[in-house]
Amino acid sequence: MSFASTSIQSSSLLFSTRSSSSFKKTTNPKSSARRSSLKVSASAEADAAKIKVTDVKETLGRGFILVDIRSPEEVAETGSKFSWEKIPIAAMDDEGNPMSNPNFLALIKNKFPNSMSRILLACDDGTFRSELAHKLITQKLGYSQVKIIEGGIDAYIEFQPLTKEDKIKVRMVAQAGNDLSMLVSGVDTRQAGQKLY
Incomplete structure (x- = not known):
């Protein structure tokens, strides 16, 4: 990005x-x-809006999506789950100076078009960047279901360490299966002796 x-x-x-x-x-x-x-x-x-790390699993179970707002370098350093949305609010340039992501709000709006979307924000320590992102999303975009992980990703990973399985993205593979045309219409539309698979 x-x-x-x-x-x-x-x-x-x-x-x-x-x-x-x-x-x-x-x-x-x-x-x-x-x-x-x-x-x-x-x-x-x-x-x-802050929630404790012990309540993250329950919050995610209620339909919240975790948005990791750390820089790509921080994400690479600690790792992350494939299910987390990664939308950094700021990053470091080559000289080590911070620079803002001018597309942050547009990316949030694109990923979560509904203002009732349930967003769970997390930076490294759950303080300034998370609070800033919360303020921008709630005040500029008008979203009402935005929470912050208290202690951020660091506290969450300490409480619930990442496993190898957390980092694997599960993909669905197209597989041949039974022809369900008769179940859908009630009439078998295949010609006699025709093999579809």
Whole structure:
């Protein structure tokens, strides 16, 4: 998967924040208070959306799909299950600088076209990137069924280590079987003596 070619420093990636003093200089106290209350409410929403690693299996059983938002390098380092959707929110360039994935929301929207889709987010430690992805998906796309694994993939793999079978993608193979045309229509439409397989 290719990312934008422009490199963004970690302080200015999606991780940038202004100091509270710069808000005070450029805005009035009422709007500054509103901004801080919005930050607190977004953080509170992300905290409320967190689930424990012991509840991941049950959550997946209720129809949630785990979306691994780690960089491809992190995924290669620890491994992942074939059933996890891998949509990185950011990655590292050749010099080791973080760069955002400008297609993150478009990829989420493409994979999960319904705003009621059940998404379980996980980064390495379940903190900043997961909270940022939760905020973007819920606020920009309006999705309502988005959860975060508390402790991230690292905690989940520690609790439930990956096995060799987890990494194998099961493929269905086309196999010849019985002709079911008579069951479907109730009348055998084959000509006498014709062999179909």
